[in-house]
Amino acid sequence: MFTSIRCQLGLVSKSKSSIKNKRFIHQTSFLLQKQLKNSSTSSLFGDITEIDTEIKKKSNDFSDSLQSMNEKFDINKITLKNDEKLQEFIGHKPTSAVDKLLTPLKKQLYEANVASNGFFKNNQIITLNGEQYKLKLTREEIDVLEPSLYVKSYRIKSSVKKATIFLRFIRNMNVKQAITQGQFHSKKIGREVSQLLSDSLKSAPELNLNPNELYISQIWSGSDGSWVKRVDPKGRGRSGVIHHPYIHIRAILKTSITQKRLAWEKSQKEVERKPRFQLPNEKLRFKLDGHYKW
Incomplete structure (x- = not known):
């Protein structure tokens, strides 16, 4: 059975050693070099695949544009605001949390409060342009405003x-x-x-x-x-x-502005706290009975 298969393939040999020593596929380095010289793409598979010249042009154009950008702009001076490509990618100008949460009047009142007290005092009356305002901010707004x-x-x-x-x-x-x-x-x-x-x-x-x-x-x-x-x-x-x-x-x-505000809020809680009594400060309206009843 094995001899018939080998006869079809043309590899009939009686000894096993001759099969081991035989090289079925062989190609010298001279033939490889000749094939590389003849092929236009300088690769072994040059006849099968072809390199697209448009991809090479696009990569070269991109590298040239990067070099021109480096010559035109200083990378160290580019920021979030003056980067036009980044702004186009975002689609809108980024706004700070202060502008989102607070109105311009609230910001003016906050700055006037800090200037008069050294730190922000909540629920304090502030005079601005001859008018009195009482500013009350939430915890989220205070965290945004404080540095x-x-x-x-x-x-x-x-x-x-x-x-x-x-x-x-x-x-x-x-x-x-x-x-x-x-x-x-x-x-x-x-x-x-x-x-x-x-x-x-x-x-x-x-x-x-x-x-x-x-x-x-x-x-x-x-x-x-x-x-x-x-x-x-x-x-x-x-x-x-x-x-x-x-x-x-x-x-x-x-900063220390936050520490001063927290210390002031703590003192205000102690002032507003009601006095504590161990027993209610009222007259007894019932008769006390003894502990033992027998």
């Missing part, structure tokens, strides 16, 4: 449980004091947090914020992306999987 700095980190090799222990410790602390605590703290996450906060102080002058007055209003951590897995070998031929956790840290830094 703040949002900070975020990259992937950090740690867990949420370990990071939360240190983050609770530095919450409501001055930023420079928190950086010092992170450098000398026993937790490894402290150095990562101190590096994050020190980088945020560099961007504070760009937003007209005083780095000495910044404090940590909110700071939290969360799981970041996919975790790295590793095999955990165990006894008796078994194995498990170790997950290496990665987290990110987010923080909101605020």
Whole structure:
């Protein structure tokens, strides 16, 4: 049966060694070089496939346009407002949260309130252009108006449980004091947090914020992306999987204006609180009986 198949293919051989040593397909390097020279596309499959010349032209045009843009514009001077291509892609000009939530009159009243008191006092009467107004803002509107700095980190090799222990410790602390605590703290996450906060102080002058007055209003951590897995070998031929956790840290830094407002609101609550009595300050209108009845 096997000999008949080999006869049809023209590969009849009695010894196995001759079959092993035989090379069915063979092409020298000279023939390959000759084929590459003759083909127009300089590839082995040049006769089958052809490269589209239009794709080459488009790629060259795109690279030329990028070079012309670099010569025309300075990348360091491009911002969100003067980038025309970005504005066309967005479709509308981005508006700030202050413009969305507050009217121009409310912003004027807020600025007058801060100028007179040093910080914002809610439900206070303000005189503006010879008229009196009573401004009352919600918590969301106050957070938008007060200056703040949002900070975020990259992937950090740690867990949420370990990071939360240190983050609770530095919450409501001055930023420079928190950086010092992170450098000398026993937790490894402290150095990562101190590096994050020190980088945020560099961007504070760009937003007209005083780095000495910044404090940590909110700071939290969360799981970041996919975790790295590793095999955990165990006894008796078994194995498990170790997950290496990665987290990110987010923080909101605020100024002393917010601290003064919170202290004033706390004192106002104490003033408005009613006095507490251990017993009601009223006359007894019933007869007291003894504890034992027999």
